[in-house]
Amino acid sequence: MRLLTIALLIVVARVAPVRAHDEATPVIVDTDMALDDVRALALLLNTPDFDIRAIVTSDGASSPAAGTTNVLRILRFLGREQIPVGAGRSLSTNPPPWREQSETLGWRAASLPAAAEPVAEAVAVVRAALTNAPGPVTYLCLGPLTNLADALRVDRELRQRLRVVIWYGNDGDWNGRRDPAAVRFVEQASVVVQAVARDAQVVPAFDEGLLAEIRAIPTPAARLIARVHEDERVQQLVRQGHLRLWDETAALLLVRPSLGKMERLESGRWRLVAWNSDGARAAYLELLRTLPARDTVVMEHFPFAPVDLRADVRPFAPQIVSRYGREEWKAVLLTSELHRHLGTYSILGAKMGIRARELLGASLDDLSVESFAGLQPPLSCFNDGLQVATGASLGRGTIRVATNGAARCEAVFRHGQQQLRLRVKPDVADRLAEEIAALVRQYGGLTPGYFDSVRQQSLRHWQELDRSQIFETITEPEP
Numbered sequence: 001m002r003l004l005t006i007a008l009l010i011v012v013a014r015v016a017p018v019r020a021h022d023e024a025t026p027v028i029v030d031t032d033m034a035l036d037d038v039r040a041l042a043l044l045l046n047t048p049d050f051d052i053r054a055i056v057t058s059d060g061a062s063s064p065a066a067g068t069t070n071v072l073r074i075l076r077f078l079g080r081e082q083i084p085v086g087a088g089r090s091l092s093t094n095p096p097p098w099r100e101q102s103e104t105l106g107w108r109a110a111s112l113p114a115a116a117e118p119v120a121e122a123v124a125v126v127r128a129a130l131t132n133a134p135g136p137v138t139y140l141c142l143g144p145l146t147n148l149a150d151a152l153r154v155d156r157e158l159r160q161r162l163r164v165v166i167w168y169g170n171d172g173d174w175n176g177r178r179d180p181a182a183v184r185f186v187e188q189a190s191v192v193v194q195a196v197a198r199d200a201q202v203v204p205a206f207d208e209g210l211l212a213e214i215r216a217i218p219t220p221a222a223r224l225i226a227r228v229h230e231d232e233r234v235q236q237l238v239r240q241g242h243l244r245l246w247d248e249t250a251a252l253l254l255v256r257p258s259l260g261k262m263e264r265l266e267s268g269r270w271r272l273v274a275w276n277s278d279g280a281r282a283a284y285l286e287l288l289r290t291l292p293a294r295d296t297v298v299m300e301h302f303p304f305a306p307v308d309l310r311a312d313v314r315p316f317a318p319q320i321v322s323r324y325g326r327e328e329w330k331a332v333l334l335t336s337e338l339h340r341h342l343g344t345y346s347i348l349g350a351k352m353g354i355r356a357r358e359l360l361g362a363s364l365d366d367l368s369v370e371s372f373a374g375l376q377p378p379l380s381c382f383n384d385g386l387q388v389a390t391g392a393s394l395g396r397g398t399i400r401v402a403t404n405g406a407a408r409c410e411a412v413f414r415h416g417q418q419q420l421r422l423r424v425k426p427d428v429a430d431r432l433a434e435e436i437a438a439l440v441r442q443y444g445g446l447t448p449g450y451f452d453s454v455r456q457q458s459l460r461h462w463q464e465l466d467r468s469q470i471f472e473t474i475t476e477p478e479p
Contacts, residue, residue, distance in 0.1 A: 024051035026133040027254075028126060032060025032143030032175075033067035034102045035243060038074065038228055039206070040142060040251040043284070045078055046221035047255055048293040048326055053137065054129035056086040056122035060143035060178055061102040063095070064088045068119055070107055078220050079292075086125030088147045091179060106228030126151040127158065136163035140254060142247040144175055149182035152189045159191050168250045170197040196250045204277050206243040213285055218361025222288040248284065256283045291327045291354070292363045302330050312455070316463055324467065328354045331389040332462060339384045341451060342458040344432055348409055349373070349385020351467040352422055356413040357390060359473075360420055365391035368414045369399040374407030378436065382409050410474070421474040428470045432461070 027050045031037040044050055055075075057067035064087040075081045119125075126147060130137055139148060139162055148165065151158055165186070169175030176183050186193060215226045229238065237243050245252075253260055259276045296302065304321060306314040321329045331350040339346040349371075356367065369392040373382035383401055386392065390413070392399035410423035424432075435457060443450035 024049055026051050026053050026129075026135060026137045028053055028129050028137055028139050029055045030058060030122075030139065030141040030143060030145075030147050031055065031067065031071070031247075032058045032062055032102075033070050034061035034098075034247070035106065035228065035234070036206070036245065036247040037061070037142045038070070038106070039225055039245075040247040041071075041074060042078075042221040042224050043248065043251045043255070043287045044140070045074075045080055046219065046290050046292075047287055048290070049255070052080075052083050053133055054084045054086065054125045056088055056125055056147050058088045058122070058143040058146050059091040059095075060175065061096060062099060063103065064090060064122070066103040070103075072119070073107070074224065077224055084125050084129065085119045086122035086147075087119050088122040089150065091144075091146065093178070096174070096178075101233070105231050105234050122147040123151045123154055127155060130158050130161040133161065137161055138163050138254070139165045140250060141165060141167040141169070141175075142250065143169075144179040145169075145182040145186050146179045148191075149179070149185040152185065152191070156189060159189050162191055165191055165193045166250055166254060167193055167195045168197065168247050170195045173197045196253065198246075198249060198275075202275070203244040203246055203249065204280070205241045206238065206245055206248075207241065208238055210281065210284070211238060214288060217285065217288050218359070219288055219290070220292075220361070221290075222361075225288070245280070245284075249280075252280050252283055252287075255287060256280075259283060289358055290325065291357050294327060294330050294364055302326075302333065304329070312459065316459065320463055323463075327357075328389075328467065331385070335385045335388040338388060339381060342455045342462075343378065343381050344436065344454075344458045344461045345373075345378050345381040345409065346385045347458060347462050348424060348432075348465070348470075349382040349387075350389040351385070351465060352382075352409070352411060352424075352471055353386045353389025355467040355471055356411070356420055356422060360413060360415040360418055362390075362413075362415045365398075366415055367392055367398070370412040370414075371399065371401045372405065372408050372410040373401065374403060375401060376407060379407045379409065386411055422471045423474055425470055425472050428465070 027044070029041065029044065029052060031041065041055070045052060055071050057064045057071060061067075062070070068085060068087040071085050072081075075083055075085070130151075141148060145165075145167060167175070171180075171183065211226070211229060214222050217223075229235070234243075256279075259280050260274070294302075303309060304317065304326075306317055309317055317329075328351060331354055332347055335346050335350045336342050353367075353369075356362070356369075357364075360367070367390045369386055369390055371383050371386055373379045373386075380401075383399070387394070387399055390399075408423065409429060410421070413420045413422070423429075436454070439450055439453050439457065440446075443453065
């Protein structure tokens, strides 16, 4: 089968089965560890919708050995050391002239932790990842196709375990020319390959403005990108417009296929005819702001599939998860179970807790919280959401409720030396209070009819209230 040159991923939906909301897509990442590979890895490792089953290195921008060392540094920095790593074989052809830059720029010993652990061969890691994955695997290749071809030479049946191969390359670009025999072998193995290669003139630059915005994001993934671009030589490449969003294009389209518009040619090939550059930039920053995933303690997984939800929640779950993300969904879900009913103020507390973690770059259990919602319902319901969303709890002594002053939906969050005070915007708070008061007047108090209507109202508020818009930061007065 001739290699399909496709500019990407809407086609994935045509070759891959629809997955349930609670299933992360298994992915193997194959990288030659240039700087754009590092950025693409940071995006993917910060995205909970993807289960990175393995990372292998190829002989391209970096040597497999140097690339592997730097992959291990990344995984240690991000706390993802459980991901298997494999080193590919060296090629007999001369290395590219930019190899020294790829292997040394941004990797100062003081910047990222060293990692010199021995690793397995890439072929063994790829075979194990494909064999043990719970379903078909997406193979994201950011360098030459050497490792995939070598694995298929050993076991041609592995192709049955591949959902699709997404490759930043094509027949004529550098990744294709680096190992053309691997390209031919993968073609002949009848593997579905979606080759992503864009004209250098239309690939957006990784510019100073984007780097400045990344530096302002406090998450570990954003800090990783900032650190590997601290070197003055890297800074010069950024200023010159040399660095571009090459491999990030594949990562972004994997995560957000709607960013590209594809056209199918008569030859059967696909080409990219439109690219939402502004949307891609926004998605880039959004992915870096994504919080680390909340793991389960007793449950095997969180319910996302509509069949696992109450009938009135079922129609809205996909939209809520899509708009606000999996972490807010989990927080509101657990809050509602703890609180024993769907309530606007408990949902507000969960949304504020998630927002505080985003702004402070905090993982679950990293924050201490002081709430000003008091101890009298309905405002005190806010406290349940704060506890669940942040992991701060009365049992661990990491949350307290102030009882002096008027009760209000406001809280102070502390993370190390950082402190953040958030409150619900006054106009939002007034509107919500009036809506709830209207239900009390309508039903004459806390009757069954009142709670039925509160549930419907709270479900609407869950959908409508965007955590990035309903809170304001309060500047602490100078001592």
